[in-house]
Amino acid sequence: MDSTEGRLKQRAESCGPRFTKRRTKAEVSLLRQRIVNVAATYQPLTLRQLFYRLVVRKHIQKTEAGYKAVGRLTGQLRESGDLPWSWIVDSSRMVRQRASYSGLGEFLEQTQRLYRRNLWQDQPEYVEIWCESESAAGVLCAITYEWGVPLRPFKGYGSRTFLYEVARTLREQNKPATCYYFGDRDPSGNDIDRSALESVRRYGSGEFRFVRVAVTEKQVSDWSLPGAPPKRTDSRAKNFRGPCVELEAIEPDRLRDLCRDCIEQHIDSHALEQHKRNEKAERETLNRMRESLPG
DNA sequence: GGTTCACATTCTTGGACATG
DNA sequence: CATGTCCAAGAATGTGAACC
Numbered sequence: 001m002d003s004t005e006g007r008l009k010q011r012a013e014s015c016g017p018r019f020t021k022r023r024t025k026a027e028v029s030l031l032r033q034r035i036v037n038v039a040a041t042y043q044p045l046t047l048r049q050l051f052y053r054l055v056v057r058k059h060i061q062k063t064e065a066g067y068k069a070v071g072r073l074t075g076q077l078r079e080s081g082d083l084p085w086s087w088i089v090d091s092s093r094m095v096r097q098r099a100s101y102s103g104l105g106e107f108l109e110q111t112q113r114l115y116r117r118n119l120w121q122d123q124p125e126y127v128e129i130w131c132e133s134e135s136a137a138g139v140l141c142a143i144t145y146e147w148g149v150p151l152r153p154f155k156g157y158g159s160r161t162f163l164y165e166v167a168r169t170l171r172e173q174n175k176p177a178t179c180y181y182f183g184d185r186d187p188s189g190n191d192i193d194r195s196a197l198e199s200v201r202r203y204g205s206g207e208f209r210f211v212r213v214a215v216t217e218k219q220v221s222d223w224s225l226p227g228a229p230p231k232r233t234d235s236r237a238k239n240f241r242g243p244c245v246e247l248e249a250i251e252p253d254r255l256r257d258l259c260r261d262c263i264e265q266h267i268d269s270h271a272l273e274q275h276k277r278n279e280k281a282e283r284e285t286l287n288r289m290r291e292s293l294p295g
Numbered sequence: 296g297g298t299t300c301a302c303a304t305t306c307t308t309g310g311a312c313a314t315g
Numbered sequence: 316c317a318t319g320t321c322c323a324a325g326a327a328t329g330t331g332a333a334c335c
Contacts, residue, residue: 028317047307065319071308072318090307133305156305157328188304188329195329296335303329314319 032073034059036083039074042252043087047071048135050088052248055226062228089138108290115286117279119148125266126173128152128166129259132183132192132247139252140182143259147267154183158196166196167203177208180262182255185215185227186244213258215245225249 038053039045045053051060051070060066077083101107120126128150131137137153144151152166170177181193197210219225220243227243247255 068319075308135306154305155327156303159327162327184304186304191329192304299334300332302331305327306325309323311322312320315317 028073031059031069032077032082035070035074035077039083039087043084044089045087045252046089046135046138047074049138049248049252050074052246056249056251058226062226104293105290108286108293112283112286112290115279115283116148117275117282119272119275122271122275123266124175124268124271126170126175126177127263127266128170128177128179129262130154130179130181130193130196132156132181132189136182136247136255139255140259143256143263147260147263149263154192154196157192158199160199163196163199164203167200167205170200170205170208177206178262178266179208179210180259181210181212182214182247182259183212184244184246185217185220185242186246189215189244189246211262213262214250214255215247217242219250220245223250223254 034054034057035050038057038059039050042049042053047070048067051067054060054070055062055066060070074083074088078085078088101110129140129144130152131140132154134153134155137151141151143149150169152162154162158166170179181196183189183193193210193212215225220227225245226249227245
């Protein structure tokens with residue numbers, strides 16, 4: 001404990017100038033290669049997701065400095081053309097633009113392609129997926145889109161406006177509803193779903209089932225997820241036991257599997273078959289409309 | 296006992312500054 | 316010159332301590 005290394009580590013964990021060893025040229029080069037490899041495997045992904053894949057593989061330390069280093073090197077790789085721009089996505093910024101078309105033909109073509117009949121109107125139950133972060137939503141949306149399920153990223157503590165809207169939506173379902181939550185396991189993370197649940201019920205959601213899908217203690221031990229001690233400065237830390245594990249520590253494919261299982265157990269297969277037949281017929285109608293256009 | 300303040304969470308990037 | 320740390324923005328929440 002009184003060793004220089006111990007003190008350096010302690011200083012590095014708190015704040016102040018750099019006290020960790022500097023990476024050699026060879027190490028930087030290796031890290032660059034690993035960034036490209038990991039990005040190639042999981043693309044498209046956010047910078048944060050890329051960082052977590054590297055942490056899980058123990059290629060980089062789970063520190064602010066580690067994140068910064070990955071950010072810097074990834075930026076360089078993209079600018080130099082060694083890493084395709086499309087592999088890294090930024091889900092936090094988006095374009096606002098009115099939809100417009102070259103003509104009715106393109107409009108009907110898009111409509112036909114994008115048209116989805118509401119699967120859940122004919123299902124006996126109702127399901128939503130909730131998550132803590134936009135980053136988690138980026139992973140889960142592939143599944144929720146496929147099943148037409150609402151996906152709600154809270155972005156930290158959900159806003160009153162957002163949670164009030166959730167309560168209203170749940171109340172209007174008039175059938176058994178289940179909400180599944182994906183979030184970090186840390187003092188605040190554990191409190192976010194607790195707080196959201198409390199608000200939604202208070203705002204008059206009616207009865208519904210709530211399940212925290214991830215991150216659970218069992219997943220941490222079963223899958224050897226990398227964790228860190230809680231931040232002492234977090235006011236909720238004193239009643240918190242065990243390591244802090246962020247959702248990104250779980251493989252994206254595994255998260256999607258969990259999400260798919262949550263949804264599919266509520267699907268009535270007869271209603272699903274009928275739904276598919278209706279949707280197909282409606283798409284054919286749209287196609288006939290397009291073909292009947294003049295010119 | 297209620298209000299205010301500091302600091303914590305969600306996400307991302309980049310600048311300032313310190314250090315080796 | 317490379318790297319590490321802190322801070323900034325945006326908006327909304329939570330806890331706990333200090334204050335009136």
